[in-house]
Amino acid sequence: MKHFFNLGKIYDHSYEITNNQQDLENAIIFYKGGLDSCTDDIQDYLWLLNNLGLALREKYMQLGNLDHLEEAVAYHSKALKLCSPGRPDRPVYLNSMGSTWLTRYKHLGHTEDLEKAIACHEQALDLRPPGHPDRSISLNNLANALQARYQQLGEVNDLDNTIACHEQALDLCPSGHPRRSFSLNNLATALQARYGLLGGSKDLDKAITCHREALDLRPSGHSNKPSSLNNLAGTLDARYKQLGEMQDLEEAIACQEQALDLCPPGHHYKSMTLNNLAGALQTRHEQLGEIQDLEKAITCHEQVLELRPLGHPAGASALTNFAKILQTRYTQLEEVRDLERAIAYNEQALELCPPGHPLRPSSLNNLAGALQTRYGQLGEIQDLEKAITYLEWGLASGPSNHPFKVIILNNLGIALQTRYKQIGELEGLEKAISYHKEAFDLCPSGHPNRALSLNSLGHAFFDRYNTLRNEEYLKKSINYHEEAACTFSSLPDRLEGAKQWAIKSHKYNLNSPISAYSLALDLLQQHLALLPSLKSQQKLIEGSSHLSLDAAACAISIGNPKLAVQLLEQGRSILWSKIQGYRQPFLDLSEDSPHLFNEFQYISKQLESNATSNNTDFTFQRTLSERWVALLQEIRNLDGFQNYLKRTPFDNLKDVSVEGPVIMVNISNFRSDAIILVSGGTPMPVPLHGASPQLLKELVEQLSQAITTSNPTKTTYHVLRQLWEIIIKPVVVQLEQLKVPEKSHIWWCPTSYLCALPLHAAGPYKKGFKSLPDLYISSYTPTLESLIRARSDIIKPPVLALLLVSQPDDTIPQVFEEAQVINNLKVKVNSCSGQSADKQAVLESLQSHSWVHFACHGHVEAQPFDSWFQL
Numbered sequence: 001m002k003h004f005f006n007l008g009k010i011y012d013h014s015y016e017i018t019n020n021q022q023d024l025e026n027a028i029i030f031y032k033g034g035l036d037s038c039t040d041d042i043q044d045y046l047w048l049l050n051n052l053g054l055a056l057r058e059k060y061m062q063l064g065n066l067d068h069l070e071e072a073v074a075y076h077s078k079a080l081k082l083c084s085p086g087r088p089d090r091p092v093y094l095n096s097m098g099s100t101w102l103t104r105y106k107h108l109g110h111t112e113d114l115e116k117a118i119a120c121h122e123q124a125l126d127l128r129p130p131g132h133p134d135r136s137i138s139l140n141n142l143a144n145a146l147q148a149r150y151q152q153l154g155e156v157n158d159l160d161n162t163i164a165c166h167e168q169a170l171d172l173c174p175s176g177h178p179r180r181s182f183s184l185n186n187l188a189t190a191l192q193a194r195y196g197l198l199g200g201s202k203d204l205d206k207a208i209t210c211h212r213e214a215l216d217l218r219p220s221g222h223s224n225k226p227s228s229l230n231n232l233a234g235t236l237d238a239r240y241k242q243l244g245e246m247q248d249l250e251e252a253i254a255c256q257e258q259a260l261d262l263c264p265p266g267h268h269y270k271s272m273t274l275n276n277l278a279g280a281l282q283t284r285h286e287q288l289g290e291i292q293d294l295e296k297a298i299t300c301h302e303q304v305l306e307l308r309p310l311g312h313p314a315g316a317s318a319l320t321n322f323a324k325i326l327q328t329r330y331t332q333l334e335e336v337r338d339l340e341r342a343i344a345y346n347e348q349a350l351e352l353c354p355p356g357h358p359l360r361p362s363s364l365n366n367l368a369g370a371l372q373t374r375y376g377q378l379g380e381i382q383d384l385e386k387a388i389t390y391l392e393w394g395l396a397s398g399p400s401n402h403p404f405k406v407i408i409l410n411n412l413g414i415a416l417q418t419r420y421k422q423i424g425e426l427e428g429l430e431k432a433i434s435y436h437k438e439a440f441d442l443c444p445s446g447h448p449n450r451a452l453s454l455n456s457l458g459h460a461f462f463d464r465y466n467t468l469r470n471e472e473y474l475k476k477s478i479n480y481h482e483e484a485a486c487t488f489s490s491l492p493d494r495l496e497g498a499k500q501w502a503i504k505s506h507k508y509n510l511n512s513p514i515s516a517y518s519l520a521l522d523l524l525q526q527h528l529a530l531l532p533s534l535k536s537q538q539k540l541i542e543g544s545s546h547l548s549l550d551a552a553a554c555a556i557s558i559g560n561p562k563l564a565v566q567l568l569e570q571g572r573s574i575l576w577s578k579i580q581g582y583r584q585p586f587l588d589l590s591e592d593s594p595h596l597f598n599e600f601q602y603i604s605k606q607l608e609s610n611a612t613s614n615n616t617d618f619t620f621q622r623t624l625s626e627r628w629v630a631l632l633q634e635i636r637n638l639d640g641f642q643n644y645l646k647r648t649p650f651d652n653l654k655d656v657s658v659e660g661p662v663i664m665v666n667i668s669n670f671r672s673d674a675i676i677l678v679s680g681g682t683p684m685p686v687p688l689h690g691a692s693p694q695l696l697k698e699l700v701e702q703l704s705q706a707i708t709t710s711n712p713t714k715t716t717y718h719v720l721r722q723l724w725e726i727i728i729k730p731v732v733v734q735l736e737q738l739k740v741p742e743k744s745h746i747w748w749c750p751t752s753y754l755c756a757l758p759l760h761a762a763g764p765y766k767k768g769f770k771s772l773p774d775l776y777i778s779s780y781t782p783t784l785e786s787l788i789r790a791r792s793d794i795i796k797p798p799v800l801a802l803l804l805v806s807q808p809d810d811t812i813p814q815v816f817e818e819a820q821v822i823n824n825l826k827v828k829v830n831s832c833s834g835q836s837a838d839k840q841a842v843l844e845s846l847q848s849h850s851w852v853h854f855a856c857h858g859h860v861e862a863q864p865f866d867s868w869f870q871l
Helices: 002-018 021-036 042-063 066-082 090-108 111-126 135-153 156-171 180-198 201-216 225-243 246-261 270-288 291-307 315-333 336-351 360-378 381-397 405-423 426-441 450-468 471-486 491-508 513-530 534-542 547-557 561-580 586-592 594-611 618-636 650-657 693-708 712-737 752-756 784-791 815-823 839-846
Strands: 662-667 672-677 684-687 745-749 777-780 802-806 829-833 851-855
Touching: 002 021, 002 042, 021 042, 042 066, 042 090, 066 090, 090 111, 090 135, 111 135, 135 156, 135 180, 156 180, 180 201, 180 225, 201 225, 225 246, 225 270, 246 270, 270 291, 270 315, 291 315, 315 336, 315 360, 336 360, 360 381, 360 405, 381 405, 405 426, 405 450, 426 450, 450 471, 450 491, 471 491, 471 513, 491 513, 491 547, 513 534, 513 547, 513 561, 547 561, 547 662, 547 672, 561 650, 561 662, 561 672, 561 684, 561 784, 594 618, 650 672, 650 784, 662 752, 662 784, 672 712, 684 712, 693 712, 693 752, 802 815, 802 839, 815 829, 815 851, 829 839
Parallel strands: 662 745, 745 777, 802 829, 802 851
Antiparallel strands: 662 672, 672 684
16 A cells, blocks of 8 residues: 555656656546545545645646546545544645635635635644744635635635734744745735735735745755746735736736746646736837737647636636737727627637626626627627626625726626616616715725726716706716725826816816816826826826816816916927827936936826725825825926926917927817917917817818829818818917018917918918918927927037938929028038838937928828827
8 A cells, every 4th residue: 555655756846846747647646546445544544645635626727627626525525524533634734625625615705615625724724823833824825715715705804814914824834944935825825815905016026035035945856936927926916906006017028938848738837827917018009009929929829728628626617818909909909809809709718707706797797898899890789788787797696895896886887887878768878877876885984996986986977968958957967977086096088087077067067177287297196207108108198188188178268268278388398298108297306306306207107006995094195195295205306396386377388489380280179269368469360260189180181182082182172271261360360450560570389280281371362362471481399388498599400501301203293392401501411211211210310400491291180199290
């Protein structure tokens, strides 16, 4: 018998090192052989039962065959039954039994299995009092079971007890203890779970510290090094999502790639590593927009599915994660096949999550979300009805305090609102409002989803107002959005609240729209400062580009043109600094005072994180706030930073017109105006009654299509005449009244679609009538501050020369003549033309020139980020 047992142990140990499935099979064969030949020695018999149960449980974990898990349960149950109370090794069999019950719970979702697991581990711990050499093992096992119950029931007390157990276990494993790395890993996992529930940075930072120490204790060749790399990557990814530090995400991806290299085919960590790497790559794709990250993530998920066949205990999560990323690709490429596959995988995942399964609420929510997306694409009402049904099931399948409940309530409310708009069933709208109120009640002050719930209530009450036309519902809608904008919560939700507050109060003349616009622009600036990539910053700006335009229109309506200039300038500065790829004056600050910049950026992100925590540490928050205010004052004491994070005062902008009038043109759905700034005068609004965003969009489309028409000149002149009538003529009339001499230099600061239209060339183009080029010399400026800065002569070009970029072809034959005129100027001209003027060459030349003249095709789009030169 001992021969069988020893051979089984040898193969078992070999499997732990090599992860060779055949070693595990051999261990099981020899353990069973030992049982068949066992004598009356109860000790040997119990060891065989226990080790055979552990090996079968491991086989189940690898292959997902439930029969193997049921065998393990049977062997452990038999061992525990034969081990009489009072035997010193009884805690060993209690721990094995408890861990196997926990594994079966995770597969089948039966709560009684989880409770049996906890009971076994509690009994084992009682039999290992303080001072027992294996007490730390029982503490760890009990903690793992308590954490599983927290994940099912959402009881914070279970999570706190989990962390307390792990902390006690770690205290029992001082430096040099062989189990210290395991205790560090387990404590870090629990701390990260509490961070996920309550927010705040202390738990997350401590988790990262624990994982780093655990990794140091697992050098190259250690069988659990891939696990440590994965776990560290997970916490770094979480901190990236909290603070937006790109180096955290890059380190997370590097750790996961390193872990994957340590997992040859058949390694039991391989599927988990691939899954985690895919998640991090998807996050980087969302921030940087690199399609190769998305494709690589999809490849990883495909490999995960191959490693987790039907019945695998982690099969549901694999299917869910793959479905999510396919849905992401669908939103990018709009390939319907991706959406259909996402729905199919979500349906398969749900089948693996029967009632009581801890993943069932989230699985139902994910399937509902995919169906709602398809409803938005195809408009099939049955998809929306199914989504509502699944969300109702999800709501019923979790306990009242389940941490996912707020999200399901919110999504269910939104789905019911969508159905109400489709079929006009008022009862559905009332149910939606009821669900949104219930979600809000679960979001006390400081909860990360509080602003989300407030905004959902605002939208729902606005729908009710549109139906019943009761102004009280409109006021409630605006009030909810105002509260969302002003609450401690996530910046995106606060920004959405401020935007809705501004738009609705402006449209209906309620609740101080100027205050709303001012806050919205400030929040937009703060949000941009926390986004990690230019791509994500540009996406945010594109969704908020109307803010400053509507704000300026509102200021003009109340008779405050100076404020209109400030608001318009604030919005323009945000937009154009992003096009340049940096924040001004953020870049200047990072260069002039890097230590001050780094601390201020770090404190800002800590404040954001703590403010959105469920258990905001108000003492810590106050300390951070005081430091933030002190740092901000230090920054504002620096030369050139007096208005840092402030709206630029009008007094700082008024000198922009010292060399000639500057005309800001504001195009808004509320009203459109030109604002003329002249030296020493008050800004003068000129109403543009014929201008609207829609009309200008049509002119942009006509101009862009002119080159493809049979008579492009006719189309171009039509656009120039339209511009004259609706924009330029009213301005010229006002300039004449101000006695601005002809041939004076004027500057245009356009907005919206005007950025893609040639204002300088507008005119009636009729015999006997002057056009704008005959009247004034036009230049452009993206912002007032950039014009002021350009005149300050603080930039000393490394080469006092003009760069000429020219690419002649049959459609623009005048390029040669234009280039000759430029070359005849009394300045040094460096030319880059023809095939030599490729993208790389021009970019390199731009680094050493402050002036450039392009003589080539250009494509100007309404969205500035989409405009380009054809090189």
